[in-house]
Amino acid sequence: MSKKIPYKIYLSEEELPTHWYNLRADMKNKPAPLLDPKTHKVMGYEDLRPVFCDELIKQELDDTTPYFEIPREIRDFYKMYRPAPLVRAYELEKKLNTPAHIYYKFEGNNTSGSHKLNSAIAQAYYAKNQGLKGVTTETGAGQWGTALSMACAYLGLDCKVFMVKCSYEQKPFRREVMRTYGASVTPSPSMETAVGREINERFPGTTGSLGCAISEAVEVASNTEGYRYVLGSVLNQVMLHQSIIGLEAKAALDKYNVKPDIIIGCAGGGSNLGGLIAPFMGEKIKGNADYRFIAVEPASCPSLSRGKYVYDYCDTGMVCPLSKMYTLGSGFIPAASHAGGLRYHGMNSTLSQLRYDGLMEATTVKQTEVFASAVEFAKCEGILPAPESSHAIHVAVNEALKCKETGEEKVILFGLTGTGYFDMVSYQKFNDGIMKDYLPTDEDLERGFASLPDMAENEVK
Numbered sequence: 001m002s003k004k005i006p007y008k009i010y011l012s013e014e015e016l017p018t019h020w021y022n023l024r025a026d027m028k029n030k031p032a033p034l035l036d037p038k039t040h041k042v043m044g045y046e047d048l049r050p051v052f053c054d055e056l057i058k059q060e061l062d063d064t065t066p067y068f069e070i071p072r073e074i075r076d077f078y079k080m081y082r083p084a085p086l087v088r089a090y091e092l093e094k095k096l097n098t099p100a101h102i103y104y105k106f107e108g109n110n111t112s113g114s115h116k117l118n119s120a121i122a123q124a125y126y127a128k129n130q131g132l133k134g135v136t137t138e139t140g141a142g143q144w145g146t147a148l149s150m151a152c153a154y155l156g157l158d159c160k161v162f163m164v165k166c167s168y169e170q171k172p173f174r175r176e177v178m179r180t181y182g183a184s185v186t187p188s189p190s191m192e193t194a195v196g197r198e199i200n201e202r203f204p205g206t207t208g209s210l211g212c213a214i215s216e217a218v219e220v221a222s223n224t225e226g227y228r229y230v231l232g233s234v235l236n237q238v239m240l241h242q243s244i245i246g247l248e249a250k251a252a253l254d255k256y257n258v259k260p261d262i263i264i265g266c267a268g269g270g271s272n273l274g275g276l277i278a279p280f281m282g283e284k285i286k287g288n289a290d291y292r293f294i295a296v297e298p299a300s301c302p303s304l305s306r307g308k309y310v311y312d313y314c315d316t317g318m319v320c321p322l323s324k325m326y327t328l329g330s331g332f333i334p335a336a337s338h339a340g341g342l343r344y345h346g347m348n349s350t351l352s353q354l355r356y357d358g359l360m361e362a363t364t365v366k367q368t369e370v371f372a373s374a375v376e377f378a379k380c381e382g383i384l385p386a387p388e389s390s391h392a393i394h395v396a397v398n399e400a401l402k403c404k405e406t407g408e409e410k411v412i413l414f415g416l417t418g419t420g421y422f423d424m425v426s427y428q429k430f431n432d433g434i435m436k437d438y439l440p441t442d443e444d445l446e447r448g449f450a451s452l453p454d455m456a457e458n459e460v461k
């Protein structure tokens with residue numbers, strides 16, 4: 001009956017998804033709308049146009065259309081590096097001596113090294129189609145900036161990246177990849193924007209934060225003719241584009257009649273996790289199947305696990321719309337962790353709603369244990385994982401070890417979001433035994449919560 005499952009399940013070009021899936025259309029409780037940061041009024045299409053691309057705003061605000069056709073040009077671009085392989089982790093299973101069946105969807109098969117390219121090409125495409133000259137953005141660890149530079153180079157769009165200063169200095173190779181693809185890269189906070197100058201003045205010598213870089217990028221986009229701001233995570237449009245991950249994974253598993261019991265992903269702003277689980281969660285919501293979903297966060301930045309579900313600013317400069325989400329407060333400054341892509345104070349609003357409704361679990365892990373699992377994984381599966389992705393690996397390994405105790409043959413699927421070649425300083429710390437764990441105390445969290453906006457919507461429980 002059951003076919004032997006190969007190490008890698010590929011889809012042919014004909015089998016690649018032609019549409020993105022918008023999970024919101026099938027959700028009973030929709031994520032809360034974006035609010036204006038000053039007036040606290042619901043933001044509509046016209047309100048968002050000065051900052052965001054038209055087509056992307058439509059996607060952002062659409063809670064009812066279940067499928068969006070992927071434009072032909074984007075599908076052609078996807079074909080250069082997709083389908084992303086769905087791998088049966090036979091070697092890891094052997095090493096763990098577990099009866100569990102472990103699968104991972106590997107998104108590191110492109111130069112930028114992560115899933116972020118899936119949304120970068122879509123956003124660049126819509127900007128180009130609108131006749132814009134260029135886009136601005138921020139990048140923390142550098143993966144998003146790299147992905148966007150690649151997409152803009154391909155389409156001939158200008159790309160201005162504000163890179164968090166500490167990464168700019170610590171990750172010169174990421175910076176140079178971006179420059180090689182033609183992007184301009186500015187360390188943030190810079191002296192080029194009002195918000196950058198203000199932050200430099202208030203916090204002399206600061207090495208920056210993602211929230212601050214976002215504010216700078218938004219300011220430049222709104223003040224420069226022919227430019228718009230694009231964001232690599234958190235927004236629902238990004239989760240929509242990333243549904244390609246889950247759709248491909250599901251199509252591959254369906255070929256062999258495999259149904260995962262547990263689906264695991266790391267959660268920074270929530271885009272890869274949201275994309276991976278989308279089609280499975282849709283089935284769960286419709287009552288057609290049941291799955292366990294686990295969001296994995298760093299213990300140093302536990303938005304879903306220890307945050308509040310309220311409206312908050314998406315950025316330190318408080319220029320972006322307010323979003324209702326699990327948040328630690330935009331004033332929360334996470335400790336310098338080695339998974340830069342997971343150092344965000346908030347979370348995508350759709351995932352936040354799913355968590356609030358009890359449809360998804362969240363857990364936290366410490367970076368030293370994460371790197372131990374990363375090294376174990378690298379040794380047996382061959383891929384050197386990104387620190388962010390390794391959060392998912394660690395929880396998958398733990399679940400597989402539980403199966404070993406109970407003898408259960410559970411099917412575990414996790415998202416392997418990228419490779420860690422640009423994170424070797426982090427691996428070096430781990431190898432030298434000097435990596436530390438940072439756990440915020442309740443007082444640390446209270447300080448972050450103190451920065452939450454004071455508004456009526458946040459009073460109601």
Ligand SMILES: *Cc1c(COP(=O)(O)O)cnc(C)c1O
Nearest residue numbers: 233268269270271272341388418
């Ligand atoms: C950015 C990034 C993440 C986290 O971002 P999400 O929006 O939560 O998916 C995870 N892994 C890698 C490799 C990344 O670059």
